[in-house]
Amino acid sequence: MPTLLMTSPPEHSTTIQVGGEDEEKGSIEEIENRDDSSIQDEEGREGWIGRFPKKNPSSRFNADVIKLNQTTLNTKEVKRIERKIDFLIMPALSVCYMFYYVDKTTLSYAAIFGIQKDLKLGKSEYSWLSSLFYFGWLAWALPTNLLMQKFPLNKYLAVNIFLWGVLLMGQAASRNFTDLAVLRILSGAAEATADPAFVLITSTWYTREQQPSRIGYWYLANGFGIALGGLFGYAIGHIKGALPSWRYEFLIIGALCSAWAIFLFIFVPDSPARTHWFTREERLIIVSRKRNDHNIGGSRQFKWNQALEAFMDVKIYLFFLFGFTANVPNGGTSNFGTIIVKGFGFDTLETTLMQIPYGLTIVAFILLAIYINHKLPPGYRTYLMAVTNLPTVVGFAMIAWCKGIPARLAGYWLTGASNAVFVLGLSLLSGNVGGDTKKAIASAAVFLGVATGNIVGPFLFLDRESPTYFTGVVGCLVSRALEIVIILILRVVLVVSNKRRDKAVAEGRVTYDVDSSGLDDVSDWKNLAFRYVT
Template sequence: MTDRQNIEMAAANDTKQADIDTEDIEAIKASHVTGSDKAAQLLREAGHTVVVTPEDDKRILRAVDLRILPIILVVYCLQSLDKTSLAYVSIFGLIQDTNLKGQEYSWLGAIVYVAQLIWQPVIAYFLVKFPIGKFIGVMVLLWGATLCCMAAAKDFGGLMATRFLLGTFEASVAPTFVAIVQMWYRRAEQTNRNAAWYSMLGVVNVLGSLLTYGLGHVKSSSLRPYQIVFLFCGAITVAFAFVVIIFLPDSPVSARFLKGDDKLKSIERLRMNQQGISSGQWRWDHCREAALDLKTWLWFCLITAIAIPSGGITTFGPLIVKTFGYDSFQTILFNMPFGAVQFVATLGSAWAATHWKMKSPLIAALCIPPIMGISILMAIPHNADHRAVLLFAYYITSVYPAISPLIYSWSGANTAGDTKRKVTTAVLFIGQSVGNIIGPNLYKTTEAPGYARGLKSNLAMFVLVAVLAGAGAGLIFALNKKHERERVRVGKAAKVEDLSMATDRHLRKEGEAVNQLDAGGVGERAFEDLGDLSNEDFIYVY
């Protein structure tokens, strides 16, 4: 039986494929399944053409969401809780009991990011070479154990050592999740998924406040409240690490929960991303392309600029609220709406970016509320007489966390090639670590209640982020024009439809195969493990 007969029989047996044009099937059949990506090897070994209908796409997306998202949501929630536990326990005697002086508390907030900065290049290599699911599971186990050990620290030296180890093991989390989203989802789906796991920061600010409030009331003759918080959070993390190791698959290529052709379809539905999935091969030419790519340094500058206020406010947020005239327990409770605003802003902006298929305008727009909020915090005296206005300013400032996942998604959607993706992500998180190191050190406990230097620097950074977002949109426009000229030069159409950004509704309306290739062969190089600058078919998104 010929390949064409196989295709026709498959179409006849599945009425859901009736709307797919014969020309689309022939185009897919004619595609080259070449390259070093593991996806290309699996498709080549399958020996038959794989067509992904909109119905297939929807079914597989649901299966992937149910398996992948719960795990990464819980892990990021635990990581955020563990990392920010320092800010919560700061008002329960940690500073006094461990005799912290001067900038020592600020350095406890910053040392986590020093460790992350140091380890990002190594993490990038590990993400290419090691099975992602097992790797992140082991890291979760180690950081949970470290947090438990942190309860035994009695002074600045002990806290610094355990916080450095905490940062070392947590350094892998966000880069791994960016990689997971890239390898499992179409580009149109990535922004909402990145926002979903990042929104756990908001959940942590709510649940963490409640948890700390409850644990802070626990009476113990041998343990201080902050030690109880460290032990409780660490124990939960250690337990969940085994769930990650057992249930998180390493990639679509090796996923056991996808049966039959669904594994092949989960790969083919990503063809028009033009990004590949996983190669397991470290490529120095990708490193060179990443280093010479202006986009790489745009992402670096953007994430550094937003991380500076993020690092400062994350570490000093509860202390700032306390200057409004609240006691320790009231401070914890009044920090909860900050998390709720974070959560809504993160998911809402992701929905808007997906709907409008643009991230740069939203990044600029999201800078406006924190600019207003910080301006108010700088102008109004921090005392009980102005609580309502100060809380309002603090809460509208809390919109800023929605910016980071948009930058992750903007970077991830505009980078191709396994090694280049991991290297670019490493540069991104090095920038975030730099910002998070600088941020807390712009605040001093001796500058309470106004914290003038920290707030002024944060205001400047939000303005800079808005400017960089506009510059990034201009760069993307220029790169798309360059690729249009390249396509014309090799005999392809200048303008092509980007199916990786097509919505489910559009695909069902048009009856198109999700992995359809046009007559010019756009998409045939998707699994050749090419960098985006080297693939004329790659379409950049705004």
């Protein structure tokens, strides 16, 4: 195991108030004197072609971050900058995620508006349309994660969101199963960028400690998206135009989606080293405040040693299984949930309104999980995930075996707790993998699991069992139970790894430079300062 020079940890470093009245002379003054637009904080290809690929933070930028890491940052200044980050990043990601969820569930609303009858879909063709979306996602999951390492993250995401909208509007013109199937596959490929891009953006701008709450905040838009989707569905169902309601659904949501993508492309920054929204001193502070993460990254180079390491790391396979077991139920309920609820005895418009309490239940569970996670001491996040998943198991049991409509409807709403589990799981992904290439592959692994689960899920819902879908509901219950097992196994792996590293440091077999260990693009295996979030 390599040995690096040990320096004093941050808590023992020299105190210099950045932006305060008692600011000392030296490295900080030198950094501030360089705060002008002529400084290039990124390195990459020059010329017209060089405008498109992502650029790495410059050696000067990293050197100034290391100098700043040897100081104690002014708490008020950091909080001011973080409020500015929140104002820029959180609303943007929330709106993106709302469109992301509404976009995925338009087929579900189209089902209750008569798309099966209008396009003369066969008995199994609706299930195939649900799954074909994720075949596109599955095929593009790894390539899109690698492309996110190559191109400015926000710009790449905005282009894909624009394509979501265009393809969704295209679905409104579908004449038969084949037309819709092709467009669904392409839509799935475009949306494969979404979740991993949101997680990477969050890990770029926020510390590991902040990531669970910030992921939770934009994931709240999932619940609001469901509620808003219900309101959209109810409103669109009242349109008395020349087209069927399901075509208006695709056209209106698709147009709004593409319009938002243009706004995102123009106004949201790509990285701390590349934004006009912050001064240079603020950009340095943004990165320096993440000094204890040992996981900053920002490189655009693909590293084969990190790729090999990813395929050797058991965590990556557990992340895949987590994504799979979490999304077998999602693949079923996101496409058949409205049909199940309608089978409780509601009419079409009442069914759309029943999605509003479901969405608000998701919001409530996510907020509760964020609050509890914030109050718990470090080391309990995976336990919280396991416990939060229990209501989903109970909810599916209520749908399957309870007789009364109120109990079954309450069970359906309870299954929304799973969204809080996935929020915490995404924070484990963003905080527990080091190295940009390895992180890209880990992200792809999770979302390959997401895509596979969403492909499998709809086929558990058998046409002959409509509208109760007993086999599908029980399959979702079993998948949620297995998800709890995967979470606990992942916890064991992470805890054991941390104990090994702590023991090596205590015995003097390992030393490292705490001020610079997180700036280099190295994996969590190679970064001796790295500790896993459990």
